[in-house]
Amino acid sequence: MKIIKRCCFLVMLITVSVTATGCWNYREVNNLNLAAGLAVNRNTKEKKYILNTEILVPQPKNTASIQRSKLIESKGDTIFKAMRNTIKSNGKMIYWSHCKVMIVSEGVAKEGLIQVLDIIDRNPEMRPDISILIADGETPEKILKEAKTVDDVTSYKFKDAMDNQSMLPDYIKGDAWDFIEELMKEGIEPVASLIRLVYKDNRIDFEIGGVAVFKKDKMVGKLNAKETEAYLFVMNQAKKGVIALDKKASGLPVNLSFEVVKSRCKMTPGYTSGKLVMGIDLQMDVSMTEIEGSADVVKPDQRKKVEKVLGEYMKKRIVNVIGKVQQEYNSDIFGFGKTIRNNMPTVWKSVKGNWDEEYKNLSTEVTVKVNITKTVLTSEPIKPGE
Numbered sequence: 001m002k003i004i005k006r007c008c009f010l011v012m013l014i015t016v017s018v019t020a021t022g023c024w025n026y027r028e029v030n031n032l033n034l035a036a037g038l039a040v041n042r043n044t045k046e047k048k049y050i051l052n053t054e055i056l057v058p059q060p061k062n063t064a065s066i067q068r069s070k071l072i073e074s075k076g077d078t079i080f081k082a083m084r085n086t087i088k089s090n091g092k093m094i095y096w097s098h099c100k101v102m103i104v105s106e107g108v109a110k111e112g113l114i115q116v117l118d119i120i121d122r123n124p125e126m127r128p129d130i131s132i133l134i135a136d137g138e139t140p141e142k143i144l145k146e147a148k149t150v151d152d153v154t155s156y157k158f159k160d161a162m163d164n165q166s167m168l169p170d171y172i173k174g175d176a177w178d179f180i181e182e183l184m185k186e187g188i189e190p191v192a193s194l195i196r197l198v199y200k201d202n203r204i205d206f207e208i209g210g211v212a213v214f215k216k217d218k219m220v221g222k223l224n225a226k227e228t229e230a231y232l233f234v235m236n237q238a239k240k241g242v243i244a245l246d247k248k249a250s251g252l253p254v255n256l257s258f259e260v261v262k263s264r265c266k267m268t269p270g271y272t273s274g275k276l277v278m279g280i281d282l283q284m285d286v287s288m289t290e291i292e293g294s295a296d297v298v299k300p301d302q303r304k305k306v307e308k309v310l311g312e313y314m315k316k317r318i319v320n321v322i323g324k325v326q327q328e329y330n331s332d333i334f335g336f337g338k339t340i341r342n343n344m345p346t347v348w349k350s351v352k353g354n355w356d357e358e359y360k361n362l363s364t365e366v367t368v369k370v371n372i373t374k375t376v377l378t379s380e381p382i383k384p385g386e
Contacts, residue, residue, distance in 0.1 A: 252297065
């Protein structure tokens with residue numbers, strides 16, 4: 001009996017060893033090219049998608065620190081067909097797991113991003129943390145081509161800028177899964193960062209700033225960098241950043257710069273005189289990092305005045321951007337509907353069927369309280385000697 005058991009165990013061991021070794025989808029790296037980034041456009045006349053893929057170019061061992069890439073173009077009736085058609089001009093399959101960014105044309109964004117998002121969500125090689133960017137003023141392929149340098153992988157530079165967004169909150173990090181999550185939620189609309197080319201001193205560079213505003217999956221408008229910053233403060237997504245206060249606009253004797261130390265915003269729906277109102281309460285702790293002039297604005301009485309002026313300045317910016325997205329785009333990017341649903345579910349049930357109209361006419365009450373916590377290393381402005 002023992003001999004039979006041992007024989008059975010041996011047969012099972014051999015079977016498992018033979019059938020369960022190696023990777024089920026193993027592919028030789030020499031037969032693949034690694035994608036770093038992707039530009040998506042569409043020819044409306046031909047009704048074909050145009051893809052420009054940045055792929056990594058293998059380097060000799062002694063130049064391992066240098067990363068180089070090249071661009072290949074392909075077309076197809078669908079995005080996936082265009083992805084597969086890269087073989088025609090490249091000779092190899094593309095491996096998409098290293099793809100960091102996807103730049104989408106404004107035309108495709110206005111038609112709807114569902115097909116773009118479906119490829120990311122459905123393709124097992126595409127990662128959901130890929131950054132989504134909308135081309136602003138140029139085609140996505142031109143941005144990918146013109147921003148390219150010889151010894152750089154352009155898409156990785158774009159991704160680095162997206163990952164460091166927290167230090168400069170005038171655009172969003174914008175991963176695909178964040179967009180998909182907001183798209184599927186009730187009472188909130190998604191946004192995506194804008195990317196453009198900048199021409200200066202006979203040199204071409206790229207700039208990420210501002211956001212594209214969506215209603216469902218279709219792009220309906222844009223916010224510039226300043227408007228986006230105000231939006232992000234309301235959404236509690238601007239934890240850091242620099243605010244410049246111009247003396248002409250503020251009425252103060254000098255230009256000032258502030259670094260945001262801490263920011264927190266609370267949205268509270270309620271009724272005022274029988275009318276639904278969204279209360280927005282923003283509290284900011286800032287440090288005064290630059291005083292452009294010799295006027296003393298850091299003494300206690302002057303500091304209180306500066307806090308009040310900065311609070312009014314931020315309130316005006318927030319009110320303006322809310323009005324813009326309500327009246328021009330009718331897109332609830334602030335998630336007012338979601339806030340009402342979470343805090344007043346009975347009210348939400350009564351208004352969600354007509355939310356487009358309710359949102360457009362929704363009143364807001366904005367309060368901003370600023371606290372200057374420190375003036376960095378010195379408490380007095382620099383003054384020249386007599």
